[in-house]
Amino acid sequence: MTEFLQATINGFATGAIYALLALGFVIIYKSSEVLSFAQSGLMILGAFWVVYFSTVLELNFWVALLLGIILSALIGVVIERSMLRPMVGKPAFSVAILTIGLNIALTVIGFDLIGVEIRSLGDPWGIQVVQMGDLVVSRKDLATIVSSVIVVGSLLAFFRYTRFGLAMRATAIDQETALAQGIPVARVFAVAWAIAAGLATIAGVFLGAGTGVSAAIGVRAIRALPAAVIGGLDSIPGAIVGGLIIGLAESYTVTYQSEYLAFLGQNFSTAVAYVVMFLVLLVRPYGIFGTREVVRV
């Protein structure tokens, strides 16, 4: 039982990170109908800014985090303006491939800046743990869960209660109608990219917290894509649920698979996200909460 609870808590912590990345993905998709494969690249670059501000410039960690988020958001806006805007109206596939190309460039630049060593983030949690009865929970995991709840909560409030949030929701429903109502759709796209880049930075910081930022976090970030797909590409609750499902599935696989399903081989946890995605899509082709596409000629 302790083992199970332990795995569940770990699963929630990784799941929260995937949820943040998937959320950025869904926000971009909902507002501009662009599939962004660039989330992992944005995440690596964002994590590097935080590393740079907190260890090289030796600023306070929270200040560094804030600066990192702002800088990433600016990069997100620049990318949207320079590369995605010319593609408005082009087939969704071309735009998706474009973001793959962009992701390659961002990832290489990010890794080049980080270098071969593992870079510490200078975060306040380190590798300390909190003992709760039999459970050993790292402070980093607790911080991840708590911060994700705060971030996601404030984002949802932003969409629900602010004027610009309303504009974003209107754009998500119908771009042309939104334009006709005087909503600055171009600005909505830019803000969507800024939010996604900011979320990616936060996710990168929590992935790298404690152990440090290295090239390995990029591979993990790609697994946020199945999370977004499982929840449904155009559903914000779906992104959160999908992220948690992937996080829990990975955590349970790490804990139990070698015992019960050993024939699947070592490190099956790296592939389990995709297996879960296959199964979900077989049953529900548009994800758990995704809207069914209305097709017409």
Next chain:
Amino acid sequence: MRGRPGLVTAYRRDMSILPTTTQRVWFFSFCIVVAGLTFFLSDDLASRGASAAAAAIGAIGLNLVTGWAGQISLGHAFFLGVGAYTAAALGGESGGPLIGLGLEMWIWLPAAGLVAALTGLLVAPIAFRLRGLYLAFVTLGLVFIGEHIFREWDSLTGGIGVGRATAKPVLFGYDLSKEGSFAGFTLSPEQQYYLFALIVLLVMALFAKNLVRSRTGRAFSAIRDRDIAAEIMGIHLSRSKLIAFTVSSFYAGVAGALIYTFIGFVEPRTFSLTLSIVYIAMILIGGAASIMGSIMGAVFITFLPRIVDLVAGVVPFIEESPSGGFLTVVQVEQILFGLLIVVFLIVEPLGLHGVWIRIRNYWKAWPFSY
């Protein structure tokens, strides 16, 4: 009708691959020149040429499913891997725990394609349920699951970081990996690979060209342009998609078998998402829905490292050594590769093939550029 290339009086002629005498002459002289290069290329260039020709086969396969049938596949690396390992298992040497039957090339080369095609056949039904972008994610998942299988199946792949030797290129008792002679010339193994890959490429490119101008090929294009409209017109959607996937996987299997046989060694981590993206880049940079474009794209991407090397000698801040400088050659290559995809999509969606068409049309009317 001679001398009036614009005038077409029969549907058959309109659909023919090389409609005019001029085109026929150019095409055959081009083939002869490319084949003739075998005797003059250095080993390094010949081996790159062989890889490019084999990669072109894979690119044509991807173009069939993505360029013509419009089904986005990010899973091409998986099928390349299936082909490479089928070839290695059938044509390689057994040793230690490794599977290897030591068969001849005429068995393992088609077999590599067939096993990959069968795998494609298995995956395709999942793809029928999904449209457009969701399909991209399923094929993405395929690469990661495939990568996991390749990493763990030690008796087939040698395991991660170890790898295995691939199939022996022995065709009817003639070993391509040993020096041979042809018409008085001594041919190095690389030059023989080059010639062999060219022949296979020619055959498979012709087959693909004929496929896409057949009823099935027109069905592919109809599905790409608007699948529901195609279905209403009586095109069997799932059957056409199934054919597209299967044929595409066959091409990938053959390409995978050839490429890694020429290299002589294969490691399970090769077949990652990056490799899939390389092939996507080939067809995008070369030109979607074009056989010639697939070949141009494959050649361009395969020779990209050479081009970057040349540029690096001129531009100061790119360092040859892996440690120093702001950017190393490998990094520039990767960034360039990513940016090339972006630039081609924004500026020239038709790819290199589109550039070629534009140049050709300019000279057609020269000196009257109107």
